[in-house]
Amino acid sequence: MIIIAEKLNGSIPSCAAAIASRDESYIKDLAKRQADAGADFIDCCASVRENEHEVLAWMINAIQSVTDCPISIDSPDVSAIINAMPLCHKPGIFNSISGEGNKIDIAFPVLAKPENSKWQIMALLCDDTGIPKTAEKRIEVFDTIMAKAEEYGIDEGRIHVDPAVEMICTTDDGEGASVILDVMKHIKKTRPNVNISGAISNISYNLPARRLVNQAFVVLAINAGMSSTVLDPLNKDLRGIILAAEAMIGLDDYCAEYVSAYREGVFQ
Amino acid sequence: MIIIAEKLNGSIPSCAAAIASRDESYIKDLAKRQADAGADFIDCCASVRENEHEVLAWMINAIQSVTDCPISIDSPDVSAIINAMPLCHKPGIFNSISGEGNKIDIAFPVLAKPENSKWQIMALLCDDTGIPKTAEKRIEVFDTIMAKAEEYGIDEGRIHVDPAVEMICTTDDGEGASVILDVMKHIKKTRPNVNISGAISNISYNLPARRLVNQAFVVLAINAGMSSTVLDPLNKDLRGIILAAEAMIGLDDYCAEYVSAYREGVFQ
Numbered sequence: 001m002i003i004i005a006e007k008l009n010g011s012i013p014s015c016a017a018a019i020a021s022r023d024e025s026y027i028k029d030l031a032k033r034q035a036d037a038g039a040d041f042i043d044c045c046a047s048v049r050e051n052e053h054e055v056l057a058w059m060i061n062a063i064q065s066v067t068d069c070p071i072s073i074d075s076p077d078v079s080a081i082i083n084a085m086p087l088c089h090k091p092g093i094f095n096s097i098s099g100e101g102n103k104i105d106i107a108f109p110v111l112a113k114p115e116n117s118k119w120q121i122m123a124l125l126c127d128d129t130g131i132p133k134t135a136e137k138r139i140e141v142f143d144t145i146m147a148k149a150e151e152y153g154i155d156e157g158r159i160h161v162d163p164a165v166e167m168i169c170t171t172d173d174g175e176g177a178s179v180i181l182d183v184m185k186h187i188k189k190t191r192p193n194v195n196i197s198g199a200i201s202n203i204s205y206n207l208p209a210r211r212l213v214n215q216a217f218v219v220l221a222i223n224a225g226m227s228s229t230v231l232d233p234l235n236k237d238l239r240g241i242i243l244a245a246e247a248m249i250g251l252d253d254y255c256a257e258y259v260s261a262y263r264e265g266v267f268q
Numbered sequence: 269m270i271i272i273a274e275k276l277n278g279s280i281p282s283c284a285a286a287i288a289s290r291d292e293s294y295i296k297d298l299a300k301r302q303a304d305a306g307a308d309f310i311d312c313c314a315s316v317r318e319n320e321h322e323v324l325a326w327m328i329n330a331i332q333s334v335t336d337c338p339i340s341i342d343s344p345d346v347s348a349i350i351n352a353m354p355l356c357h358k359p360g361i362f363n364s365i366s367g368e369g370n371k372i373d374i375a376f377p378v379l380a381k382p383e384n385s386k387w388q389i390m391a392l393l394c395d396d397t398g399i400p401k402t403a404e405k406r407i408e409v410f411d412t413i414m415a416k417a418e419e420y421g422i423d424e425g426r427i428h429v430d431p432a433v434e435m436i437c438t439t440d441d442g443e444g445a446s447v448i449l450d451v452m453k454h455i456k457k458t459r460p461n462v463n464i465s466g467a468i469s470n471i472s473y474n475l476p477a478r479r480l481v482n483q484a485f486v487v488l489a490i491n492a493g494m495s496s497t498v499l500d501p502l503n504k505d506l507r508g509i510i511l512a513a514e515a516m517i518g519l520d521d522y523c524a525e526y527v528s529a530y531r532e533g534v535f536q
């Protein structure tokens with residue numbers, strides 16, 4: 001499982017406050033702790049209305065001063081991501097493109113350049129209508145993105161797809177998480193080299209005991225093919241249940257990885 | 269989810285000690301607490317070498333003195349179960365029959381009697397060779413049991429099938445829990461009225477942080493069709509993740525049952 005650590009995000013109130021006061025120690029502390037906990041990428045999202053480039057630059061520098069874990073530059077503005085890429089010491093994740101507007105046609109020419117060939121790409125399955133209601137429509141967005149990737153010569157193994165994990169509490173009759181899980185299964189079957197990703201905790205928005213909803217969802221998502229995820233790597237129960245789920249679906253013979261992660265203190 | 273409460277079992281050391289010393293308060297306390305926590309049946313397993321009838325009678329009386337929750341009489345000896353049935357104030361679960369020896373031909377004529385028509389039946393998918401290694405062989409045992417049930421006029425809705433949940437830590441290359449889950453999916457597809465059951469915690473034997481392995485398994489089992497389970501109803505996280513998993517697969521519109529169980533304190 002590729003772990004994209006979620007905690008440095010200006011949409012989280014304590015992080016927003018740290019950004020507003022330019023509290024570098026907050027950024028450094030969470031960057032280091034998430035990296036030490038085994039993050040593969042540190043997500044970096046400013047979530048500001050103004051000066052996004054300056055804030056991203058400040059955050060990226062703070063992160064890179066304490067860890068060499070690569071960064072996932074997270075912004076709804078693809079130009080902001082493109083401008084921040086040269087600040088990164090290592091290739092990270094371009095987070096994100098989608099079917100919205102001309103995002104792809106701005107991002108893919110940059111990502112197709114040889115010097116950026118090691119950058120990975122998060123693709124969110126929404127378009128100008130928002131997040132499509134049905135699995136079929138999300139798969140149409142996926143197909144459009146993949147056709148563009150081929151056109152620009154971008155290898156599918158660089159792409160992480162977020163099928164748009166949304167809160168389950170408002171889904172309709174008998175639907176549950178099936179739209180998200182069906183999209184994942186479809187991608188797993190048709191494009192096995194694409195990383196299936198998503199922000200786990202979105203599923204439990206507005207529900208009590210969110211940790212249990214998140215845990216149930218991550219198990220089903222792994223079963224449906226998820227191989228990359230945006231989560232809090234400091235959440236030991238979530239880390240443990242991911243490893244347990246991987247053992248259940250036959251990805252961990254004799255539970256060897258599960259047991260060694262336990263011994264290393266990844267979970268308790 | 270039909271909950272069969274597991275804690276009154278002589279194979280658990282503290283319960284064995286309570287049985288040995290005829291500590292009635294131990295039995296009553298756990299019977300009451302499990303019933304209060306929402307158990308649908310209280311499992312009652314003596315696990316003694318001698319005097320099983322006397323021990324079962326003592327346990328059943330103690331349980332019935334504090335709760336009217338029906339009892340799952342649990343013994344490897346079908347005659348011991350048959351002898352204990354008349355002690356129960358209400359029809360419960362005959363736990364268990366299997367493909368071993370002549371268990372079915374002793375049990376089914378008794379269970380087919382009109383006065384026993386409300387007794388449910390746990391069927392364990394093992395035979396004289398033990399627990400078959402493959403899903404195919406377990407399904408053969410299942411088919412044999414179901415053919416016998418038809419022969420004796422026992423409605424399939426009375427049957428709970430335990431596909432023989434076994435520890436995952438010794439499974440072979442790439443197998444995970446697939447044998448168990450494949451059997452569940454097959455039964456769900458071919459006999460949707462049969463209750464798919466199993467003892468959750470067997471899966472995690474010999475592993476650390478068993479609660480996480482149990483949680484991951486129960487989510488996948490529910491996804492595969494599990495509708496009945498032997499577990500500790502006092503385990504709030506397990507209760508919560510079961511409700512969360514049911515919401516995920518579309519069994520709980522708007523998460524209404526999940527939210528109301530949370531409000532009632534089933535989980536936290």
